[in-house]
Amino acid sequence: MAYDPNNIFAKIIRGEAPAFKVYEDAHTIAFMDIMPQAEGHTLVIPKEYAESIFDLSPEAAASLIKATQKVAAAVRTATNAPGIMLAQLNGAAAGQTVFHIHFHIIPRAGGIDLSFHARKMADMEKLKALAAKIAAAVV
């Protein structure tokens, strides 16, 4: 499938759609997932347009994993979660719903099940507050 430059993450990169950003550098952006599977669910995307891991340049892949490591540490600090899950889905058959590659950073704790994938909108005020807390924890 050809990359669709009108997907929602491409619009976030271009500043045409809003996002609760927690981190940005020359090559990546991280922001809150608006239908979180757990409190603190954050996404990290490359600015390079690529649908999946198979389309991404090695340079953008390196920047993406570096940013993911940095932001995951901030999510852990901000949420105090004992576990952090990383997920990255390639292709509809794998469950991908937005066709611009991204890593999910999902805080986990024993006894707390994950909410359904991309199902229920978060409270925007809570999301904004969480974004500020995570952004402040980025080192």
Ligand code: AMP
């Ligand atoms: P995937 O199914 O791996 O492609 O994940 C896409 C993720 O993007 C889901 O977890 C959605 O909840 C999330 N999502 C969709 N639209 C937005 C948006 N406008 N801002 C933030 N997250 C979004």
